[in-house]
Amino acid sequence: MSGPVNIGLLGLGTVGSGVVRLLQQNGALITQKLGRPLKISRVLVRERNRPRQVEVDPALLTTDADGIINDPDIHIIVEVMGGTDAAREYILKAMERGKSVVTANKDLLALYGKELFDAAASNGVDLFFEASVGGGIPIIRPLKECLAGNKIRQVMGIVNGTTNYILTKMSREGRDFQEVLREAQDLGYAEADPAADIEGDDAARKMAILASIAFNTRVTYRDVYREGISRITAQDISYAADLGYVIKLLGIAREDEEGIEVRVHPALLPGNHPLASVNDVFNAIFIEGDAVGEAMFYGRGAGSMPTASAVVGDIIEAARNLNYQTRGRITCTCFYDKPIKPVGTINTKYYLRLLVVDRPGVLAAIAGVFGDREVSLASVIQERMLGELAELVLITHRVREQNLQDALKVLAGLPVVKEIACVVRVEGGENV
């Protein structure tokens, strides 16, 4: 084949504009690599007459999705419109028409991954999605290809830039969550409705995608246990630092004999862990494989040009497969059906902060409750007095989550325990 590879771009927001800009900026280089130019033929927009973040020939803009999807001259559909309804419909239709698809849509993949990959396979087209996790960071292709010889044991990720920015700020400046969140909103690092980020939903979608690839079994968004960061205080961050830890919103996916665990929650991470120095809006994905050992991938997890970098990498690959008529070379790799472990069955350590009555015997009573549920304490520190109450910070040894939760329920009913102020898992140490 010769002549340009024609692209139908669905969406011209932050990512779509980045894709247009990158193809303008590095078109000559990309043509050299591919042997053919990449050409944006049509762009789907909501309204044709609106100011744009990038220069585009207005004649390319259309509000007619079918006109793009049914255009026989368009080879590749690039979906960067977001959302799960229209995007799903368009992608499925495009694949039926024999077009390869590149998408950055984590929401869609984390919910309808199986349907989409089945459609790609049955239509013999490519479905690429490097930009759906970690923005510009190469992680999907390295996992699927470079590390394909490994059994992956664990994936740990800082995969949400907004929460990482907030926690980094809280940690550096000793400020509280609400205040830093408002500032992040003013700076455009957090949405007006920040729930998807701060409650861990966004990170959960990305972890569902990563876990599916890492363990070769379908994990959906609904399978991911999640907790957000809104209960973390500057005080907890400071206590954690005293103990040699940082607090991060962590995605964790692990496999053991019982199945797969996938969860997103704040976690204490040892200060010398490679993920501990991933700060601000940066993302990183830390992998443990049986051959490669520990590996980490670091970079900008969002933003117009970093995300466009991943999208354009996928477009080049999809175009190469067109050139060689080898679409569908690497398809869905979820060929197992592994059980998802309930969160109660996981084993980890915990950081706990309690407010208790300052009276002899209280500590013994608390330790007794833990001991009855086989929760053993690694350290107990009385941090300070808050009026009449004593603030206790405890770190447990590794324990089954259900036992810890049972113990906390009993503790909450003890008259001497006034508040279970903070419960955060401790991760990134040895996994035994």
Next chain:
Amino acid sequence: MSGPVNIGLLGLGTVGSGVVRLLQQNGALITQKLGRPLKISRVLVRERNRPRQVEVDPALLTTDADGIINDPDIHIIVEVMGGTDAAREYILKAMERGKSVVTANKDLLALYGKELFDAAASNGVDLFFEASVGGGIPIIRPLKECLAGNKIRQVMGIVNGTTNYILTKMSREGRDFQEVLREAQDLGYAEADPAADIEGDDAARKMAILASIAFNTRVTYRDVYREGISRITAQDISYAADLGYVIKLLGIAREDEEGIEVRVHPALLPGNHPLASVNDVFNAIFIEGDAVGEAMFYGRGAGSMPTASAVVGDIIEAARNLNYQTRGRITCTCFYDKPIKPVGTINTKYYLRLLVVDRPGVLAAIAGVFGDREVSLASVIQERMLGELAELVLITHRVREQNLQDALKVLAGLPVVKEIACVVRVEGGENV
């Protein structure tokens, strides 16, 4: 095609044994991913009867290279024997016979890359080499594919584990180079003849490969400027730490309007730079692209299983291309011919440690020499007295290397300057 993909393995040392072990360990998983098993058909060894690090059917072992290369049933040759003479001959012959080649041989690629890639292209076979840089770290494929839409501005790497181990130890324990080197030799982290590592030759080979891919122009080992770490003292590491820096053996490849610079030398790196916390035998490659911004790839840069991880990933990819009859999909990307800048033309900052006579006017004389060559000083610290002499630590502003070297030549001739004890470039700040 069905039936196994047959592999001829050249070499059964550390890496070769790892490849055999990994294919044994994860054979079922790999067969699932590929649709066919990978089978090691023949193994080239120096002597057939020798204890092995891995269990191999003795019937597979042979000392006859031609028997493997000419075997029409062998699809892929995996070269993990090292060296540049026999390995080059075997690889070229294998490609002539239509076999794809996977190699971990950085020495070979950094010297004869062009010849090898030309042979791969003219024979329509794949030549993959992920393991040649960064051991198990996925970096070649991410650069060639995921980041293909970027103009790469800079590649900085800690790509030699031995020197990183030594510098980390010196830094943590305040011990001197020779002592730590001996310990590293005892532990097997450094070779009996450590020159290739500590003089920067090994890192230079890897940087030649990375620079060739990053800038799409052929860079050979001979183009890389290099200095080793043997002149770095515990004292310099400690002074650097006081100033907020760590000292690493850094590979740096950059492009500007004048051409390409590729160099390997010790460097002061700000403590908050992502590469600064890469310690012990770990490697990392830090990339700056015009779209992706900053990205980093971290992991084990050597060792049997990590390197086997990269080799097996390449084997799977080569086998996939056999399945789809699309060998040679991604070939050499050195389609430009960019000039290599002489080291004298680079611009950077410098850390200098001088021993000078402690007398009024000495500092003015030194500052005058620098000023005459347009070297401006960012800071001057008199650290301590060594007998009669004063020890000065200076950091320059960004300056052209040749000017700095000229100034040092003049300084060395001043009677008041007793020793130019240490000269180390300062990197990883803003690049302007």
